Amino acid sequence: MPLWYPKGYFVQNINFDFFNYAGLHRPVLLYTTPTTYIDDITVSTSVDQDTGLVDYQIFVEGGEHFQLEVRLLDEEGKVVAQGTGGRGQLQVPNAHLWWPYLMHEHPAYLYSLEVRLTAQTAAGSVSDFYTLPVGIRTVAVTEHQFLINGKPFYFHGVNKHEDADIRGKGFDWPLLVKDFNLLRWLGANAFRTSHYPYAEEVMQLCDRYGIVVIDESPGVGIVLVESYSNVSLQHHLEVMEELVRRDKNHPAVVMWSVANEPTSFLKPAGYYFKTLIAHTKALDPSRPVTFVTNSNYEADLGAPYVDVICVNSYYSWYHDYGHMEVIQLQLATQFENWYRTYQKPIIQSEYGADTIAGFHQDPPLMFSEEYQKGLLEQYHLVLDQKRKEYVVGELIWNFADFMTNQSPQRVMGNKKGIFTRQRQPKGAAFLLRERYWKLANETTYPWSAVKSQCLENNPFTL
The missing domain is CATH 2.60.40.10 (Immunoglobulins)
Structure with a gap:
């Protein structure tokens, strides 16, 4: 249809679900050095x-x-x-x-x-x-545990985005302090830098707070066969070199993630991820390496090379809409299939439901706060069973609502946050807070000791 669009009309299509802001997002500093x-x-x-x-x-x-x-x-x-x-x-x-x-x-x-x-x-x-x-610490992985300083560690945290309603992706100290206060309030001990490296100031605060980081490269939108070309692989190797060089000294970083939701079932993906993960391990032998998958366990050609299986699934959201009664069976089957096949610890790296703050329905309907809470509760029942065996973490999608490209599926952005884009809590935030503090209380330290440390040492002094 030659007259369907104006002459020269062009739209850049993307294969990821967050807004691709342009411009300078972070401070730029110029400095001098001595000759040596x-x-x-x-x-x-x-x-x-x-x-x-x-x-x-x-x-x-x-x-x-x-x-x-x-x-x-x-x-x-x-x-x-x-x-x-x-x-x-x-x-x-x-x-x-x-x-x-x-x-x-x-x-x-x-x-x-x-x-x-x-x-x-x-x-x-x-x-x-x-x-x-x-920070002096060690990290190790067994067939069914993730160890920090030789002790089993369970990730109970969030996925985030560098996104807010006023400055978009632009770095903002007050927003960063607000987010870290909310993470501590929530009882979250970890997050993934979905789906790109975050500002260095974020990593510095993680070191000082003790917030554990799965550090992810901008390997998102790897969906076409062309994405696995030698040119793409070479660029991806260079990206991992840059990421490791920048973040290698942060004790908070305990694992590298080389990609998010690639089409790892495509034939070229096996060699691609084998090469990429081996290269990352050579750059830094001290940390495990993963990528985050949403492929079928039998078809995933990259999974044999990771140290920890990170799986995204959205049962009763993107399929079986509204039928939360199937979540427990489907989620338990997911975990059992992955572990039986690979004998590696598993993290539920994404799960959640879009929720419009203030929408209420009983019985729960999709997009209501009750549906988000009900879906999380069904996931938690299975997670509580499997974390006794080989599941080593759960990261909610998402910490806060965030902007995306416009589409019929996105009502002014992705609304899966447990906080709104303005950082106000939805009902699920209180549900998750109760759960995360309960998980934290299962450590060897008494509740009073765990709780009181929130009042010690101002973490904002850099």
Whole structure:
């Protein structure tokens, strides 16, 4: 139809469900360096009985003749270990470990690694100095558990988006503080950076709060056969290099996610994800790697290569509309099929229902607050059974309503948030809060200790 659209008319189609804001989203900082300077630091940590081990490697640019002094300070400013040179190991007796929020009465303990460079140049002596927060902790995965510092960890948290009604995707400190206050109120101990790396300030707060992060690349919308070309793979490898380089030193980051909901059942997906995951593990052997799937367990060609199975499912929402009575059977079957096939721990990485705040119906109807709550309750019944076996986490979709492209299925955006886009709670927020604090209370620490730590140490001082 030559006259159906104006001449030159063009619309960019996307294969993801969030609004693709343009422009600069985050602060841009310009800075100068000495002629010889500290370019990068890589830190990895481990524990030997009560001794914390901090392995460091320092990369210097601009010269070959320099000296490096390294000191590790505790939160009181006391030097607990020191060394020299560009590579080494610091040993910290009776180390304070970095624990997640609600897993320990003193979570998120951070040491400070101070690196001082002195170099001799033709123009004289120059120096550079950098301080890096360091959390001493370990991460491991078994056939049915996710371990932090050797203890089983259960993800009870959210998926998010960098999105709000005033600034869109633009970085906003007051909004960030509000969101983290809501996460703590909710009793959430984790979130996934769906579906792209978040601002560095977000990661810094996660380190200081003890909020565990599944750090996801912008590998979203990988749906066409062409998406698995060698050109795409090469670009994806470079993207993972950039992500790991930026976020490798954050103790809050416990797992990398290389993609969200790819068509991993397509034939080229097997080689693609095998290569991508192996590359990510080579970049950082200290963390498990996953991608988030919504493919059938039998057809998924990427699942054999992940360390943790992350599954998205929307029973009684995108199919069997309104029939919440089928959720328990379908969800239990989902978990059993995935575990029987792969013998790996499983995270329910997305589940939820669109809800218009203030809509009420009894009996529950879709889009009402009662339906969202009822759907979550059905999921929780199965999760409570399977977390005793091999399910190691649940992340609600979504923390807050967010903008999407316009479509008949989206009423001014995606409304699956437990908070509105303005961060006001729907009924499901209170349901989830009760659940998450109950899950937190099942740790070895008494309720009073877990609860009181919310009042200690202002987390907003960076």
